[in-house]
Amino acid sequence: MPKLIIDDREIEVPEGTRVIEAAEHLGIMIPRFCYHPALGAAGACRVCAVKVIEGPVKGIQMSCMMEARDGMVVSTTDEEAMEFRRFVIELLMLNHPHDCPVCDEGGHCLLQDETVSGGHAHRRTSMKKRTYRDQDLGPFIRHEMNRCIHCYRCSRFYQDFAGGLDYGPLRLGDRTYFGRFTEGRLESPFAGNLIDVCPTGTLTDKPSRYSIRRWHGERGPSLCISCSLGCSTVANAYLRDLVRIEANYNESVNGFFICDRGRFGFYYAKHPERPRRARVDVSEAPTPEALREAAKRLARIAATHGPGAVACIGSTRSSLETMGALVRLCETSGWRKPVFFSDPAMQRKVRTAVSRIDKRLHVSLREIEKADFILAVGADPLNEAPMLALAMRQASRNEAAVAVIDSRPVVLPLDFERLAVARHDVEACLNVIMREAVSDEDLKIAIEKLPGGADGAASRAADFYTGIRNAGEGLPPEVRVRALKIAAQLKAAHRPIIVCGVDAVCETTPALAADHASILSGLKERAGIFYILPGANAFGAALLSSPIGEGASSFFEEIEKGEVKALVVVECDPLGQFPDRRRIEKALGNLELLVVLDYLPSETVKQAHIFVPTNTHYESGGCFVNQEGRAQFTPPVYAGGEPNRQETGGAHPPRVFRSHIPGGGPEPAWKLLAPLGAAPRGEAPELRGNLRSILDGLHPAFEQLADSPIPPVGERPSTYYARFLAEGALHVGSLAPQDCGALAFASSDAGEKAPGVGKDDERLEIILTEWTFGSEELSSYSPYILQAEAEKEPCACMQTEDASRLGISDGDLVALRSAGGGGLTVRIRVVENMARGCIILPRHGRLAWQDLEPSPVQASVERVKK
């Protein structure tokens, strides 16, 4: 490890550390524009110049381009170096507008900081300033090219880091222009990060432009709950208005970046129609009154029909506190155990996945970047968990091989091998790859070492082994050839990771993927399994859901049978988010009582007999467990309430003093649940937002949790939590056990497999799936996400051969009809790179996919005549 001296202070740094980084360890921030820890050094801006007094090359050198060497002596305060840095700033300011007061970046602008700290104040030239024409880059990002200082951070992020192709430097010399070939929305779903990486006001957040100065707002660490990855964010609120989300650095999850769904999808929290007042039947009521009325009616139904007549539905977007409180409520009241998933199969899949994650196999998002082989099984990262695709790209840039086995037309910002096979052939492909990559002997030994491999479950292990030995018989030859190629890559790999989705896969696939990962972990330096789960807190929901396979759909059956008379729906929208809408509508209509607690203006909320508004995690905080079992506490960012802008119609701060927060009625769901219970009034358990007290005894895994931090009395929450800003969302514990102890080879036990679809069948299987923008529940309330989607109509995908057999061409409008009478009309996109025999249908807000029955659904396809 080289030891060097910077400004008379000695420091020892790891081999390969750059001088600019070494200085940072000493707390010396050498000025920089082009250098960015994630993007590396470019040597372009030349503002990080230092004087090397002792070292391989002496004199003025760029500290970002130089690796620290033993015995190096560096001065950052040398007069010659400082003069050169001042000169660089002068050059950058030659053409930069001097109008910081009207620039949205003003106040958190790196150029402003460096200019002021460098002491450049006088313009020494009368040169005309260079001007450019700006481009419309879509709804997310505002382009002001005149502010550009050509640090190339944007193009290095967009092209190199994120694999985007439609934005970059054009022309050259002092006319270099950063933009698109023609105006238009930036295609990469990571484009929003350009706002964070740009050190000036060239690329700024368009939706929040001119609505906040960074120091004016309440600003705090937060968490993205738009998918299961749990990326760290920084939320900015101003005058009760949540205005901007930025990426927050989190070393083990998202690094420096987030996706655009996470950045621009938070508008549900300030949706103009967000329900903020409780309602009983048709009239508004104060929250305590609505709760009392709900408790009264629930008690009456439980007394008349028995406690089993009350059922509760939660969702995977709720915090652990809310889920725990719901479980407790049902327990103390004797009601049915709550469900958090739409159907039993999904619950089983997620529970299986969660049961297989332990310290040996669990992989953080950042560890994906270090893998040298990634096999995605039934996963569509860019659509299901976008930041995973970005992490996979980094692995790929480090020369990892990437392969995808999926029925969908998966697109990734990297080169990968694709096995486009039907859902029920995914496992066969996985088995073929394993057989060809691992020798028979190794395989047998590895199986024996696994729990269940050598004992009573031997027959299951034997089935597993036979499954691998005989795999691939029904696969088309071209798929087998590709599988061999992938197997060769796996064979050569040292750190393979299997990424497994749970949404569009057969029920047995998650367990099989874990079995394969376990086997690899015995043979390789390190192997891991990375699941993509449905929802920000699906992991927590799986721990809290009952082992009996139940889902919301089970309750609708019970309602039809007249067994369930009252339904409490907590932060969930069955009408908007579950398939089979007609049946759900009917079931809800049959209920004696529907109580809904939520913060979204959803369809289900409108149907409620009693509605009670709840808080978002921006207002109340909460703990969420991401797909790897990382429990993260997100503190409240602001106190909530109706945005001042909405209340006053945009007039600047009201001069009326009040004792309450307008629209500040909603409370966190976990606080509201206890009073609904059967416990006599006054004796409801006191839940203080204390994670441990809510979750105590509900699952052994929760013993790993540290308590959620609560600000001391008298301290403003935003100030208190701001201290944690640098640490990202607060990591309160990992719920992945040391050793999950789960028996391997359980895959053969699970429920029925998807039916095979004959090639000549007129019916195609409909696979419901996620889309980056427009299908995820929370972000689909964002006008900006919708705007980004507006230019392309959501469509269903069909394989070329199926399309030509059925006489359908690209862009045709077709009617899909299922045997059960469900159906919808959708435009078809004909795609080569997907499995035959199926139709890929996004659960897009603008498609009536809810009119279909729950999967698996087979549908006939008919072209709609114009």
Next chain:
Amino acid sequence: MHPQVLLQNFKGNRSASIDEYRANGGYEALTRALLERTPAEVEQMVLAAGLRGRGGAGFPAGKKWSLIPEGAAHPRFVVVNADEMEPGTYKDRMVIHVDPHLIIEGVILTSYAVSAEKAYIFIRPSYESSALILERELEVARREGLLGQNILGSEFSLDIVVHRSAGRYICGEATALLNALMGKRPNPKQPPPYATEKGLWNLPTVVGNVETTACVAPIVRNAITGGSGEPAFTKLYCVSGKVKRPGCYELPMGTPLREIIEEAAGGLPEGSELKAVLPGGVSTRYMTPDLYDTPMDFDSLAKIGHRLGTGAIIVFDQHTCMVAATLNIIQFFARESCGWCTPCREGLPYIRDILTQIESGEGKDEMIPKLRRMSEHLWRTYCAFSPGAVSPLESLLTYFEDEVREHIRMKRCPFRK
């Protein structure tokens, strides 16, 4: 007449044919090298001849080849840099038009020495006629079995492709050239890794100038046959500006400046007095008449703080305004900067602006120290473009400060009536 090696097949208004090239010993080196010598031996011959790169930097060619690590990956590439855009330089064009097979044989021998499978001739778009000549003669060579699979019955196979640049001065910088060849922006790339290790598509690549490549075949021929006429010791000098016979002259390396101008180029026209000379294109420093007897080779010029560059000698007489000349040069460089690093991208237009003011009579005294400081700062750039660009400026302030001050004092250019 001095011995001609590179231009020995000069045919006036047309290129030498393959037969004419062969008549003077052409392809003899290739035939014997492929059949009798190992690649390492060929490399050694060039190393021993002391051939130095003629693109401007003067790095020994054989040494560059030897930088490819032992056992490095394949395919390997050879790239001939024919992006000749240094103002005043036209030696590469000259060689291509006079004797295209000299280059083709040189490329094949270079490729053989480094075991490359494919070679590119990266050519400036305005050299379309040169590109056509090369393509035509490459086809001839292919027909003759000098290119393609198993050349001349040996194990060695090679193809050569002529790639037309999209244009821009910076494409002549080797690393920028490789980026351009791969379809990327022509931004230079600071080593490591060196192109010989990770060049085109991260594979070992040797980049050489046209004139350097043209020297290879005669060197190998001489080394094998023990013949005379060592091209490592001749140099193509392009003379332009105030001389009677501007042109490209092949003279012994190290011919004194006076001899090149007075004898080869016929001296200055009547009434003209020598005021300054740019010795090797516009990215070198002005030389003053007191250096008239300097031998024009890499080391002699380096010793006195000058550079041979491309050997393109531009002659200025007493009627030339040196401020205007320098402004002209800076305008060129400001336009051609790739835009990667700040001092070059922003600094050159800044200097252009100041020189414009001085030339148009709006100069101020404080501009001189400012320009001097800037020309020092512009050495601290990402690549060598900017240090080259400010060389004329820096020497203007060193040798012609009085003339600059005259502009400021008179509030106009003294050379304009």
